Amino acid sequence: MAEITAATVKELRERTGAGMMDCKKALAENGGDMEASVDWLRAKGLAAAAKKAGRTAAEGLVGVAVDGTKGAVVEVNSETDFVAKNEQFQEFVREVSKLALGAGGDVEALKTAAYPGGGSVEEKLTDNIATIGENQSLRRTAVLEVGEGAVVSYVHNAAAPNMGKIGVLVALESAAPAETLQALGKQIAMHIAAANPLALNGDDLDTDLMAREKAIAMEKAAESGKPANIVEKMVEGTMAKFRKENALLSQLFVMDNKTPVADVVAQAGNEAGSPITLKAYQRFQLGEGIEKAESDFAAEVAAASGVPQPVA
Template sequence: MADITAASVKELRERTGAGMMDCKKALTENGGEMEASVDWLRTKGLAAAAKKAGRTAAEVLVGVAVAGTKGAVVEINSETDFVAKNEQFQSFVRDVAQLALTTAGDVEALKAAAYPSGGTVADKLTENIATIGENQSLRRTRVLEVPQGAIVSYVHNAAAPNMGKIGVLVALESAAPADVLTALGKQIAMHIAAANPLALDDSGLDADLMAREKAIAMEKATESGKPANIIEKMVQGTMAKFRKESALLSQLFVIDGKTPIADVVAAAAKDAGSPIVLKAYERFQLGEGIEKATSDFAAEVAATAGIKKPDPVS
């Protein structure tokens, strides 16, 4: 049987909101596997849906840049959040976001791009590591473009103009006036930052994710003991709700809590007297998907002093 540590119980509690004993039981039942334990708790009705991003771990900044009908977003990581306040680093993020507009969302092409002060982006990154004293990396970039309309950006928890913890781009294709598109795009971008949709519409939802959600819904419905035909309807209803809440166009607008985003766009188009199509979006949250290595300071001190480490929770 796998050792169940206090740290793993704590992590599972943070991810699911379930009680300590329930988390311990889930880990025990699933051999210590974190994702399987999350699913187990959800099938028992003991946990909320797992967070898309998991534990946000990496530090520093997401930067955005817009030029005409093209926009770019970049994520640049470092070891600590202190670097985000460094003017040299902020200047680097600003420059890289602008250069990203020319690289079609390709990280390697962006690293190889000529940096304004000389050398390449990769060279400047190496210089920053040496002068600032922390390891850094250019993790990812995306570019959105429309033939006509607007790319609107929004940064949440801004550390400086156009850079912060969450960066969003919204692509609106339309012949409507620029001020109309900018206002609409800003509202939608703020919604995206808050609601964290998984896809533009339900056809874009990840197939593996949908299969996992369906398996959880089926197990929960089966435990109700109802007839097979009722169970199938329960599963269909659960999945329909998940698709609606996960796809941007069907999500309810966070500003009023009742209007689907698709209807918000349609109403704006009607007022503008011109069709507006929400073509795409990008949402970068700093460090999403990265698991940060953590150290147990007390354990390190104990080990140095030759004190036996406490036994794991069993």
């Protein structure tokens, strides 16, 4: 059984919005397991359903680059936001984003690519670490491409042109005019940045995630005390709602909050006189999935003195 501390109670409370006593009980009931405690609180109706995007804890920049019908996005991490504002670091992100267009979404291939001015991307990164004086890493990359149409990029919270905290690529397959695709792609990319869909279609949602959501829905429905056939319908309704709200094409467009994204794309195609297919998208948010330990000075002092931290 994992130790239940004030820090774990605080983390669970921040992740779920549940009351402190409910968080303590959830951790006690689940042996201190954080994920199981989140599910327990949700099943009891004590926490809001939340997407598992991970805590955004790393610093650095997400960069994008587009060349015709191909686009690339990269994430380069640093230890502090101060370095993300450094011109040398930004220049590296800018160049690597362009080089990523030829790496096919393979971060290892990108690291071995020739960097302008000599050496490889990885060697240039090592040099930057030495000269800037802070650890940095090329974490991930992705590439989207269409045969005909456009790949449109968007950066949210831009720190410099084509780089910021969130980078989005949208791939539109169509013979429609370029200006139509650019305008539509930009709006959809802004929607993706804000709404954070988990998949393009409902059928593409992660099977493990869906199984977890169904288990929570079943437990909540069963506690209603209603007959089994009604419980089954309740679960089906909950899962249908989850698919609709988390798949891009069925999400309500943030621009009007009433039209499904699929209908927005279809309407744009009708107006342009050429069908438009939203083929794929990529959304990189800086640091998602990376957890960085937060320094608690009081806790460090207590630990150093050998005094245990009580659960508040």
